[in-house]
Each structure stands twice: as structure tokens, then as C-alpha cells.
Amino acid sequence: MEYCDILIIGAGAAGIAAARAAHGAGCTSVLLVDRKENMGGVLLQCAHHGFGPNLNGPEYTKKLLENFPKSIGWIPNVTVLSVSGDKRAILSGAGFGAKEVSFQQLILATGCREIPIGALPIAGTRPKGVYTAGQMQEMMNLYGFIPEGPVVILGSGDLGLVMAKQLAQTGLAVTLVEQRPECGGMVKNQRCLTELPIQLQCSTTISEVFGEKNLEGIMTVDGRYLPCKTLLIAVGLRPEREVIFGLENPDWLHLCGNCNAVHPMVEAVVNEGKRAGIAAWEKIRGSL
Amino acid sequence: MRYFDAAVIGGGVLGCLAARNLMRWNLSAVLIEAAEDVCTGITRSNTAIVYAGYDNKVGSLKARMTVRGNRHFDALCETLEVPFNRCGSLMVSFGPGADRVLRKKYENGLQSGVSGLRLISGPEALEMEPMLASGVSLALHAPSTGTVNPWQLGIAAFENALHNGCEPRLQTWVLGIRHTNDGYIIQTDKGEICCKVVLNCAGLNADKVQELLFPPSVRLFCDGADFLILDKHAAKPQYIIFQESEEKGKGVTAVPTVDGNLLLGPSQRPLDAKPWATSHDGMDFLREATAQVLPGVDLAQVIRSFASVRPNPHRVVWRDGAYIPDGKSIGSFCIENPAPGFYSLIGIKTPGLTCADELGVHLARETAEYLGAGERKSFDPYRKAIHRKDHEIICQCEQISKAEILEAIARGAATVDGVKRRVGSGMGRCQGARCSLEIERLLEAAKRGIL
CATH class of the missing domain: 1.10.10 (Arc Repressor Mutant, subunit A)
Incomplete structure (x- = not known):
């Protein structure tokens, strides 16, 4: 069995910051793991600018990783299958196998997952062409996929707006449907509404989905039918904490970043990661 | 043209199990399925329950098959390596009207030979299943009720049928059927298939398939149902819960599935123009009824909703230039045999999953007798589940x-x-x-x- 002082699950902004902070404070045994090949987490699929001064996701990641200490352990392409109360985690990955790692402190930096359409009170069929917004962002920006228009996006929060902008820039007709009386995202993300031909329909939501095999359209609760071939669900995020399900807040567990609470700004995520890294190291030092 | 002794039309759980059972006999068989895969119709969306058999009329084919099918389910699932959980069920009532129904079902079940059945008080039911709402007046505990994943069972049977020599014809539409001297020719969009026996297991299209050759006798009139699925981490009852409502057809069913989720449904409602589409009324009903019966279920943990189409068979009569349904839905399993060597399962609804293998055994035996086929000595009943696993x-x-x-x-x-x-x-x-x-x-x- 392998051992580390601090195990960090998730190498997005929070995990990277936590690893650097713990290492910088003096911890020599930090292990950072992620299910993807590269560090950066969701930042890697963010083609839009708006991180740090005015960087896109990959650029901001590069900045976070400048002079990243080589002595921080890094294992890509692994899934943490479970974490147990006796401070052990089981890791699984291609070419890596399944390994048990014991630790003193655990930092969870697993981010969020998106709410799928099935969780919403939306009636109708379940045709092809319905995605979550982040899923489409990954498909477009990491795999070059281009969806068919017209596109309807449910939810005008930041992710919904970012996707609306990118899709409209691709030349697709985009309609945002927002349950609240006004657009939900940050002001800077709302700019696309005036700069691009994006429709915004507020104070309504989707009632029903149509289409047998492929998506044909949606109906809003106020009875408007919008034909569309792609529907993106951008109604919100849920902290991804499933791997610690059943553990009752042990004192060796630290949550940071979006798995702790959803942060609109990456800087807040980074700061929380730093604090978690230092707190974890303080716990170890205090017990020495 | 290819020749087979028997052709199964329809690759749902019924067709797949019929095909597998055919292979127990010395005959050649083909399974024809319109979709690109098996188990994509009704098999994909139902309650996943293996019933104990107390619901059905004593002495009826349904009652006999359900009790027998239930008893055989462990062996069936073991041979096919399909997970089956005999978790037991509690049918609960909250008032005198429903209490009477439960007592009747209890008597019914005893007479039909359902094992382990007992009527228990509300407090005792609550002790067994703490997630139940207080106020349960009576409960019927059936330890033999279980749950299986219907498409896993169908796919396993399909794989085993193929393993024993059945030929698959997927993405193949049946366009017409005609008589020959000693059998049938099935015309499909991929050519003709000649056979002596047709087993029509075409699900929602079973009436139409039979009418390709025979005059209408039974037709399907469908209604719809909605289901909700909850996250695995959501608290769930350990028993299958049936609510016997004071108002008929207005109870909810909650199933802790073999996959570890909680399945809520079905809501019963008329089918509107769009089959397989969920309805707000149905989903709202499920939420409200669940909140009443199982108040501890966290409905914020719903991850999926889906709809089902449920076929109700009715005898039809020719009147005023049209075939119209004659009275109420056929209560028993409707096994039509319009001509020698032609069998149709039309509108096999609850407890169709429980009886799927029994029906398959029955049809295969009829087929073998008709063809004079003996038992196949080399039949291998075992099918291995997917065990290959790696670390990625x-x-x-x-x-x-x-x-x-x-x-x-x-x-x-x-x-x-x-x-x-x-x-x-x-x-x-x-x-x-x-x-x-x-x-x-x-x-x-x-x-x-x-x-």
C-alpha cells in the first residue's frame, strides 16, 4: 500500500492550489490525483476568456501550473473508487491498476456535476439531442463537435450564457429560457445578449420535450413552442461528493472549490484550495 | 429464402425467452426484431417486479403461471447470471376500503398457493419497514415477491438462445405474412423467411402482426404510465411497497431495484398522442403519492423520469364498418392460435415479466409437439454475465x-x-x-x- 501525508482528489483549480499550498507550507508528501489525463479540470474545456485578468481556461491553467513543484506526486487517469473511514482510498486507472493509498489528510476538490434533465419536472419524450451545457462545452472544445441548430438552452446562469455565446458565434440560432424574471449570470457574461442575436425568454421554463428519435422542439410553460434540434440543460450544479458518501465529517477531511460550494469566480476557488492545503498541513504538523 | 422450423417475431423479454426455450428442442429457429437491438420496447420500461401471484383470479392461467414463474425465478436467473432480488413486498392500506381488498388478496393468494403470505397490522408493518408512513391500517407481506432488471433478463435469454443456435435478424421489419402448404412465409424488408411455426411476440405491434394474415380478433388499446428513478444514495425501503389506495388504480409502487436505485411508478393514465412521453399529471401523482406513503423518500434525488406504454387487449367485433372493442380488457393472458402453427401473445401485461419464461416454455412445447421435435440433448442453459473488468x-x-x-x-x-x-x-x-x-x-x- 502506498502512503502520502495529504491526498488530494481532483486536479482542477482547487486541487492544484491546495497541492501547491500544502507543499509550500512544508508538506513533502502530497499526492494529487485526477480522472483526466491533464491537470486543469473543467478549466480545460473553457474556451472563453474571463479567468484571471483575461485568460481562457487552458491559459489560466498554465498560469496555475507555472513552476509546479516536481516533488508533488501526480497521478493522472485514475478514478478514486472509494474512501474509507480508516483513511484509505482505492484508486483505479488504466495501466495503473487498482491501488490502495493511505493518507493522513484528505482534500476533496472534485468540483461539481450538472443536473440532468431527468431530475427536472419536464414531461415528454427522451430523444437524442439533449445534453447538459458542460457536456456540450466539453464536446465542442475538446473534441471539435458542432451541434445542430436551432439550440435552446434552459437556464441563463453563467454556463448557459457562455454556451449561448459560443453557439451563437458558430452561427447557430440560440434561445435562452430562464425561469426567473431576469437573466441569471454575471454582467460580463450577459454582454453577449446585446452583441449577438441570442433570444432570451424570461419568467418561463420548459414544460415538455418533443421528438421521437431526435429532438424536434420544446414547449414552454406559457405555451410557446420552440423548434430546436439541440437542448442544453444549464440549470445548476451539484457538488460532487459521492466518494465521501457515508463518512461523517471526519476531522481529516477538507472540502474546497466547487465541491464545497459553487463559486462564480475561479479566484475564490483557488483561495479556498490554498486554505484547504494549509489547513491540512497544519493538522499534520499539530499532531507531530 | 432461408428456412427455419420456427420464427419468433419480436425481441422483447417474451420473444427472447421464447427463442431460448425453443432451442431446448431439436429444431431451427430465428428471432426477428425491428429495432437494432433487443429489449428496446416495453421490456425497457416497466416495474421490474416478479409478482407473488395473489392478485390473480384463483385457478386462472395467470394465477397458475405467476405462482410457478415466481417459484422458478431464482433458478432462471442463476442459469442466466442475471441479478434477482427476492426482497419481498408489503402491500399497504390506509383505510377500511383498501383493508378489505388486502384481505381478499390474502385469501386469493392462499388459495393460489402463494407461499409465506401473511396479513400484518400497521404497527408491525412499520416495524418491518420504518420508511412507511404512520397510519398504515393493514399490510400484506409477500416474502416471495422479487425484482429483476427486465432488459438484463431479456438480453441474457437472447444471448443464450444465440449460443444454442438461434439466428438473430435485427433491424428487420416484418411487412407481410402468407400461408404456404405446410407453414408460413414472412416477408421482411431484408427478404423472405420461410417457417412452419410463427411465434408472434411483437409487443405493441402483436395485433398488427397477426392481422397481416388473419382477420382482427384482439386489438391493443394502450394506456400510458410514468416512472421516476432516484439516485442510489437516496434512502429507500428494503421491501417493494404497493399502496392499495382507497381509490382504485391510484396507488403508488416503490421498488428498490437490483441496480440499487429506487423506482417509483407506474402512474396510470390514458395515452395521449405521444407514446413514450412522460406527463406532468403522472409525475406529479407519483411525487404526491410517494410523499404520503413513504414520507422519508427524498424526491429531490430524482435523476430520471420515463414513460411506458401498456397494452390492454380487447376482443373486437365488426360493427358499422369498423372493428370496435367488445366490453372490457381481457383479464387473462391472451394467447391466440388463429391457425395451426401460429401463436400470438397479444397484450401480455402485468404479470408478464413474472410469467415470461413460463409463456416461453409453453409456446416452445406447443411448437415442438406441433413439429414433432424431440429434446435437444446438447442444449446448454448457461449464460455468463459480463465479468471482464479492467481498471480504466x-x-x-x-x-x-x-x-x-x-x-x-x-x-x-x-x-x-x-x-x-x-x-x-x-x-x-x-x-x-x-x-x-x-x-x-x-x-x-x-x-x-x-x-
């Missing part, structure tokens, strides 16, 4: 590895949904948002032979 996790929520997905593709999964039905990928809380793309790429690679 593709579906994070359900922790499904790449090797399992590749094995599912090798066994015939042609779509992301086909993979899902074989290994359970994409069934978790993110509903495939994180793995669909990767699975699509693996399917694509397999198709181009670059794996």
Missing part, C-alpha cells in the same frame, strides 16, 4: 470500466443505450453526461474495427 473507469457514477463496455459492444450493443442496458453505464446520477461521448467513441472505433 469510463462511467464514473456507476464505476463501469472500459473492458466491460468493450465486452458489451462485442456482445451486440450498437448504441450508447445498448451499452447501458448491458453494463449499466450512464444509469447514475449524472445520467451519462460524463461518459456518453467516450462510449460513443468506443462504439465508433469498434465499428471501424480499430480496437
Whole structure:
């Protein structure tokens, strides 16, 4: 069995910051793991600018990783299958196998997952062409996929707006449907509404989905039918904490970043990661 | 033209089990399915319950088959390596009207030979199942009720049928059927198939398939139903819960599935113009009824809703230039035999899953007798589930590895949904948002032979 002082699950902004902070404070045994090949987490699929001064996701990641200490352990392409109360985690990955790692402190930096359409009170069929917004962002920006228009996006929060902008820039007709009386995202993300031909329909939501095999359209609760071939669900995020399900807040567990609470700004995520890294190291030092 | 002794039309759980049972006899068989995969129709959306058999009229075919089918289910699932959980059920009532129904079902069940059945008081039911709402007046405990994943069972039977020599014809539409001197010719969009026996298991199209050759006798009049699925981490009852409502047809059923989720449904409602579409009324009903019966169920943990189409068979009569339904829905299993060697299962609804194998055994025996076929000595009843597993996790929520997905593709999964039905990928809380793309790429690679 392998051992580390601090195990960090998730190498997005929070995990990277936590690893650097713990290492910088003096911890020599930090292990950072992620299910993807590269560090950066969701930042890697963010083609839009708006991180740090005015960087896109990959650029901001590069900045976070400048002079990243080589002595921080890094294992890509692994899934943490479970974490147990006796401070052990089981890791699984291609070419890596399944390994048990014991630790003193655990930092969870697993981010969020998106709410799928099935969780919403939306009636109708379940045709092809319905995605979550982040899923489409990954498909477009990491795999070059281009969806068919017209596109309807449910939810005008930041992710919904970012996707609306990118899709409209691709030349697709985009309609945002927002349950609240006004657009939900940050002001800077709302700019696309005036700069691009994006429709915004507020104070309504989707009632029903149509289409047998492929998506044909949606109906809003106020009875408007919008034909569309792609529907993106951008109604919100849920902290991804499933791997610690059943553990009752042990004192060796630290949550940071979006798995702790959803942060609109990456800087807040980074700061929380730093604090978690230092707190974890303080716990170890205090017990020495 | 290809010749077979028997042709099964329809690859749902009924057709797949019929095909498997045919292979127990010395005959050649083909299974014709319109979709690109088996188990994509009604088999895909139902309550997944293996009933104890107390609901059905004493002495009826349904009652006999259900009790027998239930008893055989462990052995069936063991041979096919399909998970089956005999978790037991509690049918609960909250008032005198429903209490009477429970007592009647209890008597019914005793007479039909349902084992272990007992009527218990509200407090005792609450002790057994603490998630139940207080106020339960009476409960019927049936320890033999169980749950199985219907498409896993159908796919397993299909694989075993093929293993024993049955030939598959997927993506093949039946366009017409005609008589020959000693059998039938089935015209499809992929050519003609000649056979001596037709087993029509075409589900929602079973009436139409029979009418390709015979005058209408039974037709399907469908209603719809909605279902909700909850995250695995949501608290769930350990028993299958049936609510016997004071108002008939207004109870909810909650099933802790073999996959670890809680399944709520079905809501009963008329079918509108769009089959397979969920309705707000139905989903609202499920939420309200569940909150009343199982108040501890966290409905914020719903991850998926889906709809089902339920076929009700009615005898039809010719009147005023049209075939119209004659009275009420046929209560028993409707096994039509309009001519020698032609059998139709029309509108096999609850407890069709429980009796699927019994029906298959029955049809196969009829076929063998008709053909004069003896038992096949070499029949191998065993089918292995997908055990190949590696360390590369593709579906994070359900922790499904790449090797399992590749094995599912090798066994015939042609779509992301086909993979899902074989290994359970994409069934978790993110509903495939994180793995669909990767699975699509693996399917694509397999198709181009670059794996």
C-alpha cells in the first residue's frame, strides 16, 4: 500500500492550489490525483476568456501550473473508487491498476456535476439531442463537435450564457429560457445578449420535450413552442461528493472549490484550495 | 429464402425467452426484431417486479403461471447470471376500503398457493419497514415477491438462445405474412423467411402482426404510465411497497431495484398522442403519492423520469364498418392460435415479466409437439454475465470500466443505450453526461474495427 501525508482528489483549480499550498507550507508528501489525463479540470474545456485578468481556461491553467513543484506526486487517469473511514482510498486507472493509498489528510476538490434533465419536472419524450451545457462545452472544445441548430438552452446562469455565446458565434440560432424574471449570470457574461442575436425568454421554463428519435422542439410553460434540434440543460450544479458518501465529517477531511460550494469566480476557488492545503498541513504538523 | 422450423417475431423479454426455450428442442429457429437491438420496447420500461401471484383470479392461467414463474425465478436467473432480488413486498392500506381488498388478496393468494403470505397490522408493518408512513391500517407481506432488471433478463435469454443456435435478424421489419402448404412465409424488408411455426411476440405491434394474415380478433388499446428513478444514495425501503389506495388504480409502487436505485411508478393514465412521453399529471401523482406513503423518500434525488406504454387487449367485433372493442380488457393472458402453427401473445401485461419464461416454455412445447421435435440433448442453459473488468473507469457514477463496455459492444450493443442496458453505464446520477461521448467513441472505433 502506498502512503502520502495529504491526498488530494481532483486536479482542477482547487486541487492544484491546495497541492501547491500544502507543499509550500512544508508538506513533502502530497499526492494529487485526477480522472483526466491533464491537470486543469473543467478549466480545460473553457474556451472563453474571463479567468484571471483575461485568460481562457487552458491559459489560466498554465498560469496555475507555472513552476509546479516536481516533488508533488501526480497521478493522472485514475478514478478514486472509494474512501474509507480508516483513511484509505482505492484508486483505479488504466495501466495503473487498482491501488490502495493511505493518507493522513484528505482534500476533496472534485468540483461539481450538472443536473440532468431527468431530475427536472419536464414531461415528454427522451430523444437524442439533449445534453447538459458542460457536456456540450466539453464536446465542442475538446473534441471539435458542432451541434445542430436551432439550440435552446434552459437556464441563463453563467454556463448557459457562455454556451449561448459560443453557439451563437458558430452561427447557430440560440434561445435562452430562464425561469426567473431576469437573466441569471454575471454582467460580463450577459454582454453577449446585446452583441449577438441570442433570444432570451424570461419568467418561463420548459414544460415538455418533443421528438421521437431526435429532438424536434420544446414547449414552454406559457405555451410557446420552440423548434430546436439541440437542448442544453444549464440549470445548476451539484457538488460532487459521492466518494465521501457515508463518512461523517471526519476531522481529516477538507472540502474546497466547487465541491464545497459553487463559486462564480475561479479566484475564490483557488483561495479556498490554498486554505484547504494549509489547513491540512497544519493538522499534520499539530499532531507531530 | 432461408428456412427455419420456427420464427419468433419480436425481441422483447417474451420473444427472447421464447427463442431460448425453443432451442431446448431439436429444431431451427430465428428471432426477428425491428429495432437494432433487443429489449428496446416495453421490456425497457416497466416495474421490474416478479409478482407473488395473489392478485390473480384463483385457478386462472395467470394465477397458475405467476405462482410457478415466481417459484422458478431464482433458478432462471442463476442459469442466466442475471441479478434477482427476492426482497419481498408489503402491500399497504390506509383505510377500511383498501383493508378489505388486502384481505381478499390474502385469501386469493392462499388459495393460489402463494407461499409465506401473511396479513400484518400497521404497527408491525412499520416495524418491518420504518420508511412507511404512520397510519398504515393493514399490510400484506409477500416474502416471495422479487425484482429483476427486465432488459438484463431479456438480453441474457437472447444471448443464450444465440449460443444454442438461434439466428438473430435485427433491424428487420416484418411487412407481410402468407400461408404456404405446410407453414408460413414472412416477408421482411431484408427478404423472405420461410417457417412452419410463427411465434408472434411483437409487443405493441402483436395485433398488427397477426392481422397481416388473419382477420382482427384482439386489438391493443394502450394506456400510458410514468416512472421516476432516484439516485442510489437516496434512502429507500428494503421491501417493494404497493399502496392499495382507497381509490382504485391510484396507488403508488416503490421498488428498490437490483441496480440499487429506487423506482417509483407506474402512474396510470390514458395515452395521449405521444407514446413514450412522460406527463406532468403522472409525475406529479407519483411525487404526491410517494410523499404520503413513504414520507422519508427524498424526491429531490430524482435523476430520471420515463414513460411506458401498456397494452390492454380487447376482443373486437365488426360493427358499422369498423372493428370496435367488445366490453372490457381481457383479464387473462391472451394467447391466440388463429391457425395451426401460429401463436400470438397479444397484450401480455402485468404479470408478464413474472410469467415470461413460463409463456416461453409453453409456446416452445406447443411448437415442438406441433413439429414433432424431440429434446435437444446438447442444449446448454448457461449464460455468463459480463465479468471482464479492467481498471480504466469510463462511467464514473456507476464505476463501469472500459473492458466491460468493450465486452458489451462485442456482445451486440450498437448504441450508447445498448451499452447501458448491458453494463449499466450512464444509469447514475449524472445520467451519462460524463461518459456518453467516450462510449460513443468506443462504439465508433469498434465499428471501424480499430480496437
